[in-house]
Amino acid sequence: MSLADAVNDPAADSAAPSQRTRVRRIARRAHYDAATLHAILDEAYVCHVAFSDEHGVHCIPTACWREGDHLYIHGSNGSRMLRLAAEGAEVCVTVTHLDGLVLARSAFNHSMNYRSAVIYGVFEVVTEEHKAAVLDAFMEHIAPGRRHEVRAGNRKELAATTVMRIALAESVTKIRTGGPKDDEDDMDRPVWAGVLPLTLAPLPPVADTAAPEREAPAYVKAWSNRQDG
Amino acid sequence: MSLADAVNDPAADSAAPSQRTRVRRIARRAHYDAATLHAILDEAYVCHVAFSDEHGVHCIPTACWREGDHLYIHGSNGSRMLRLAAEGAEVCVTVTHLDGLVLARSAFNHSMNYRSAVIYGVFEVVTEEHKAAVLDAFMEHIAPGRRHEVRAGNRKELAATTVMRIALAESVTKIRTGGPKDDEDDMDRPVWAGVLPLTLAPLPPVADTAAPEREAPAYVKAWSNRQDG
Numbered sequence: 133m134s135l136a137d138a139v140n141d142p143a144a145d146s147a148a149p150s151q152r153t154r155v156r157r158i159a160r161r162a163h164y165d166a167a168t169l170h171a172i173l174d175e176a177y178v179c180h181v182a183f184s185d186e187h188g189v190h191c192i193p194t195a196c197w198r199e200g201d202h203l204y205i206h207g208s209n210g211s212r213m214l215r216l217a218a219e220g221a222e223v224c225v226t227v228t229h230l231d232g233l234v235l236a237r238s239a240f241n242h243s244m245n246y247r248s249a250v251i252y253g254v255f256e257v258v259t260e261e262h263k264a265a266v267l268d269a270f271m272e273h274i275a276p277g278r279r280h281e282v283r284a285g286n287r288k289e290l291a292a293t294t295v296m297r298i299a300l301a302e303s304v305t306k307i308r309t310g311g312p313k314d315d316e317d318d319m320d321r322p323v324w325a326g327v328l329p330l331t332l333a334p335l336p337p338v339a340d341t342a343a344p345e346r347e348a349p350a351y352v353k354a355w356s357n358r359q360d361g
Numbered sequence: 362m363s364l365a366d367a368v369n370d371p372a373a374d375s376a377a378p379s380q381r382t383r384v385r386r387i388a389r390r391a392h393y394d395a396a397t398l399h400a401i402l403d404e405a406y407v408c409h410v411a412f413s414d415e416h417g418v419h420c421i422p423t424a425c426w427r428e429g430d431h432l433y434i435h436g437s438n439g440s441r442m443l444r445l446a447a448e449g450a451e452v453c454v455t456v457t458h459l460d461g462l463v464l465a466r467s468a469f470n471h472s473m474n475y476r477s478a479v480i481y482g483v484f485e486v487v488t489e490e491h492k493a494a495v496l497d498a499f500m501e502h503i504a505p506g507r508r509h510e511v512r513a514g515n516r517k518e519l520a521a522t523t524v525m526r527i528a529l530a531e532s533v534t535k536i537r538t539g540g541p542k543d544d545e546d547d548m549d550r551p552v553w554a555g556v557l558p559l560t561l562a563p564l565p566p567v568a569d570t571a572a573p574e575r576e577a578p579a580y581v582k583a584w585s586n587r588q589d590g
Contacts, residue, residue, distance in 0.1 A: 152416040157440055177473065177559075178459050182411035182420035187381040191411035191420055193457040193477050211386055228422040230407050230561065233503055235581075237572075238512040239496065240522075242503070244406065248422050267468065274462055274471070281552040283467040293469075311569040323510040324575045326568040328584050330406075332459065333562035339555040340540040343466075346553045352464075355557050 152252055153304040163305045166201075172249040172305055173198040176227040177274075181205065183216055183223045196227070197273045202297040203251060204258070204266060214294045217255040225251040225298060232329040236312035237321045243308060245327060251303040255296040263295050275351045334358045381481055382533040392534045395430075401478040401534055402427040405456040406503075410434065412445055412452045425456070426502045431526040432480060433487070433495060443523045446484040454480040454527060461558040465541035466550045472537060474556060480532040487524040495524050504580045563587045 147164040148154035155162035163169075179196040182189060192213050194205050203225060207214050217223060231245040258266050264285065271279040285293070312325050334355050339345045348356075376393040377383035384391035392398075408425040411418060421442050423434050432454060436443050446452060460474040487495050493514065500508040514522070541554050563584050568574045577585075 152419075157437060177462070178457060178475070180409040180411075180420050180455055180457070182409075182418045182453070184413050184418050188451045188481060189411045189413050189418060189453045190381075191409050191453040191455040191479065193455060193475065195473060208386060222417045224411070224418045224420040226409055226420040226422060228407060228409070232564075232567075233406070235504060235507065236511070238514070238518075239500060239508065240512075240514045240518040242500070242511075244424060246407070246422065250420065252417060271468060271471070275464060275557075278464065278552075279468065282465070282471075283547050283550060285467070285469045289467075289469040311567070311571065314571070318512050319572045321512060322575055323507075324568065324577050324581055325572070326566055326581075328504075328566050328581065329564035330561055331564055332559055335461075335558035335560055337555055337557050338461075338540070339553065342540065342543070343548045343554070346551055348553050352553055352555075352557065 148304060150252070150302050153250070153302055155304060155306055161306045161308055163307060166300070168305050168307070169249055169300060169303055170198060172229065172247050173203060173227055175229060179203065179205070179225050179227045181213060181217075181223055181225050183213060183221045185212075185216055185221070196225075197270045199266070199269050201300050203300060204270065204295060204297045205255070206267065206270070206293055206295040209292055209294050211294070214296060217296055218257050218294065220254050222254060223252075223298065229332070230330050231309070232327045234308075234312050234327050235325055237314045237318040237323055237325050241312055241314050241318075243312065245308050245310070245329070247305065247307045249303060249305045251298055251300060253298050253302050255298045258295040258297055260290075263290055263293070266295050267293070275349075277349065277351065281349065377533065378531050379481070382479070382531055384533060384535055390535045390537055392536060395529070397534050397536070398478055398529060398532055399427060401458065401476050402432060402456055404458060408432065408434070408454050408456045410442060410446075410452055410454050412442060412450045414441075414445055414450070424499075425454075426499045428495070428498050430529050432529060433499065433524060433526045434484070435496065435499070435522055435524040438521055438523050440523070443525060446525055447486050447523065449483055451481075451483060452527065458561070459559050460538070461556045463541050463556050464554055466543045466547040466552055466554050470541055470543050470547075472541065474537050474539070474558070476534065476536045478532060478534045480527055480529060482527050482531050484525040484527045487526055489519075492519055492522070492524050496522070506578065506580065510578065
């Protein structure tokens with residue numbers, strides 16, 4: 133993601149689960165352990181799913197959540213992406229968190245801090261009998277306890293929904309952290325250098341006004357507190 | 362991106378520049394005007410590029426910036442993605458901003474607020490003579506004025522960098538805003554409903570300690586102020 137990517141480092145190659153998950157550019161940023169992968173996925177609400185059909189390659193954002201060794205997505209039965217995925221299309225699923233802009237003393241060494249996860253494979257359809265439980269887990273991830281407060285999906289709604297999962301077996305994470313890596317000759321340059329950090333942050337909750345407002349549950353209050361803190 | 366995507370709306374079809382940019386799921390969320398597209402791209406630091414090769418489909422995050430009717434990316438000459446793109450690979454480039462979690466009164470009607478842009482096409486390589494100016498524009502986008510403070514790229518650094526651009530001609534944006542859309546029968550349910558908004562927010566700048574700290578320029582001070590405000 134950087135002008136600084138002009139370094140090739142063969143480290144960590146042996147840990148890659150496949151040829152296409154072996155990171156070639158700045159391989160020291162690659163990680164193949166489950167804990168790192170899970171942490172990146174569990175912080176995400178959205179992934180990008182790449183797949184191809186007769187019209188070309190597509191890259192579609194969609195909601196996601198992890199349970200165990202799988203990443204889940206869902207949507208309407210009518211979704212082209214889900215239909216192709218159900219037919220066994222090869223996909224690549226990517227989650228990216230942008231953590232900051234890295235301002236170096238030379239233009240070339242500017243970079244970005246980020247954490248990304250790339251998963252290769254094929255989705256499998258979650259069966260009718262497991263669908264409700266898997267969607268409940270998604271709701272728990274978004275808003276703990278809320279699944280007991282809302283109207284649960286009825287048979288018609290569940291039937292209209294496709295839920296799919298992809299195994300995390302063929303995956304790789306890539307992380308850049310820390311400050312700029314400048315050339316020795318540039319260190320005396322009189323320019324501010326450092327990181328402008330970024331984070332996906334909560335803003336104050338907005339209650340729906342289409343009906344009288346109900347008391348905010350714990351996860352909504354916590355959202356406000358995250359904002360103040 | 363939602364359980365609520367079970368609606369098919371043929372509106373706006375006529376404005377789609379191609380069959381593959383015609384939004385089929387909830388077409389009322391689709392937009393094809395340049396102003397909407399530019400606003401989404403100009404707020405982005407990162408896009409996801411999907412392409413395929415003999416190993417399958419890939420989805421890679423990379424820095425991006427817009428100038429006029431093109432979106433630009435850059436990287437090391439050694440990047441597999443850039444090499445394939447330079448060979449004329451068909452790509453799909455997607456920018457997504459997640460704006461909030463939409464909590465409805467039924468599980469099925471939960472959704473997310475987002476703005477996404479999807480661009481189809483082929484990248485073209487920016488020629489040597491235009492490369493420096495285009496990278497300057499990127500720096501201006503990130504940190505206005507900084508290009509006059511840092512050491513400019515030398516011939517070797519510029520030669521090691523590939524810059525590419527893709528025309529915005531075949532693109533589509535999709536936007537969801539506002540509160541939950543609940544079924545009439547669910548409106549009396551005693552559950553909090555509304556939006557938990559999200560935004561990519563600045564955190565306080567972190568000066569690099571590898572050399573004595575220099576005075577923060579205007580764009581670094583503005584970053585702090587954005588954080589306080």
